[in-house]
Amino acid sequence: DIQMxxxxxSLSASVGDDVTISCRASQDISNSLAWYQHKPGKAPKLLxxxxxxxxxxVPSRFSxxxxxxDYSLRISRLQPEDFATYHxxxxxxxxxxxxxxxxx
Amino acid sequence: xxxxxxxxxxxxxxxxxxxxxxxxxGDYIGTFYWNWIRxxxxxxxxxxxxxxxxxxxxxxxxxxxxxxxxxxxxxNQISLNLNSVTAADTAVYYCARGYGxxxxxxxxxxxxxxx
Numbered sequence: 001d002i003q004m005x006x007x008x009x010s011l012s013a014s015v016g017d018d019v020t021i022s023c024r025a026s027q028d029i030s031n032s033l034a035w036y037q038h039k040p041g042k043a044p045k046l047l048x049x050x051x052x053x054x055x056x057x058v059p060s061r062f063s064x065x066x067x068x069x070d071y072s073l074r075i076s077r078l079q080p081e082d083f084a085t086y087h088x089x090x091x092x093x094x095x096x097x098x099x100x101x102x103x104x
Numbered sequence: 105x106x107x108x109x110x111x112x113x114x115x116x117x118x119x120x121x122x123x124x125x126x127x128x129x130g131d132y133i134g135t136f137y138w139n140w141i142r143x144x145x146x147x148x149x150x151x152x153x154x155x156x157x158x159x160x161x162x163x164x165x166x167x168x169x170x171x172x173x174x175x176x177x178x179x180n181q182i183s184l185n186l187n188s189v190t191a192a193d194t195a196v197y198y199c200a201r202g203y204g205x206x207x208x209x210x211x212x213x214x215x216x217x218x219x
Contacts, residue, residue, distance in 0.1 A: 001165075004148075034205035043108070043209035044149075044198070055207060087149055091204035094164060095139075095151035 002026050002090050006098030013078055013103060021073045021101045023088035028068045032092040035064060035073045038100075039084045047086075048073065075103075106131035108199050108210035116193075116217050122186040126199030126210055133157065133175055137203040138182045140173060142195040143212075150195075154203070155182065189217045 003026040013019050023033065031051040038044040046055050048064040051071060061076040075082055088098040112124035126138070140152040153163035155173040163171050172185040182199055194217045200206035 006148075032204060036206075041211065043211045044200075044206075045209070046205060046207045049205040049207075089149070089205065095204075097149040097151070099148040 002029060002093045002096055004088055004090055004096050004098040006088055006101055008101060009099060010102040010104065015078050015080055017078045018074065018076050019078060019103065020075075021086055021088075021103075023066075023071045023073070023098050025069045025071070025090055025092075027092075029090045029092035031067060032090055033064070033066065033071045034089045034091065035062075036087045036089065037082075037084045038087060044087065078103075106201070106208055108201070108208060110197060110199055110210045110213040112197075112213060112215070114214060114216060116189055116215060117219050118190055118217055119188055122184070122189050122193060122215055122217070124184045124197055124199075124213065124215070126182040126184075128180045128182070131180075131201070131208075132177075133180050133182065134177055136201050138173075138175065139200045139202065139206060140182070140184045141198045141200055141206070141209075143198070144192070144195040149198075152184065152186075152197075191217050193217050 005024045035048040036044040052064040063074045086101045107129045116122045134157040137156045139154045143149045153173045155161045161173045174183045196212040198212045199210045201208040
């Protein structure tokens with residue numbers, strides 16, 4: 001399996017901050033990477049796919065970048081509703097996820 | 105936009121079979137790929153497997169010997185059976201739509217394996 005290592009595991013920030021979360025794959029995943037936002041008791045929400053593509057309805061303050069094994073999610077100008085856990089996921093091979101980053 | 109809702113027993117005994125259903129509203133299940141994903145406490149999400157009406161199911165190699173995913177088009181439901189469960193199978197179980205990435209999820213259902 002392709003291992004996904006996400007960092008940091010938790011992150012403290014304030015409304016208005018810019019934050020970056022990283023995700024490293026154990027092999028080249030050719031931009032086959034998605035990010036999800038997850039709030040307790042709720043359905044996870046797809047934020048980005050194919051590294052940097054935003055699904056309809058996702059605010060443009062979310063952005064993604066990366067290539068080969070290293071990827072990142074950037075949230076600009078944090079809003080109160082952005083405090084959640086974020087997961088990366090690769091779909092180059094058998095689907096695997098990172099351990100999650102709690103943004104608090 | 106469709107909606108997904110998982111349902112099933114919240115408590116399963118060790119060595120027994122965990123059986124869950126995911127009811128889909130707003131989409132016809134024959135159109136998309138459907139997945140089961142789980143998250144144990146303190147751990148990351150784990151993909152269990154995927155099903156499409158016109159294809160054979162695809163399972164995570166770590167679970168394939170114990171998993172069965174099936175579709176019921178008459179009820180618009182996706183089912184998950186996981187046999188010979190242990191405490192390590194205690195988790196929140198989610199159904200999700202998609203092939204590579206997952207663009208629609210249910211809120212999840214907690215299943216505890218305990219005697």
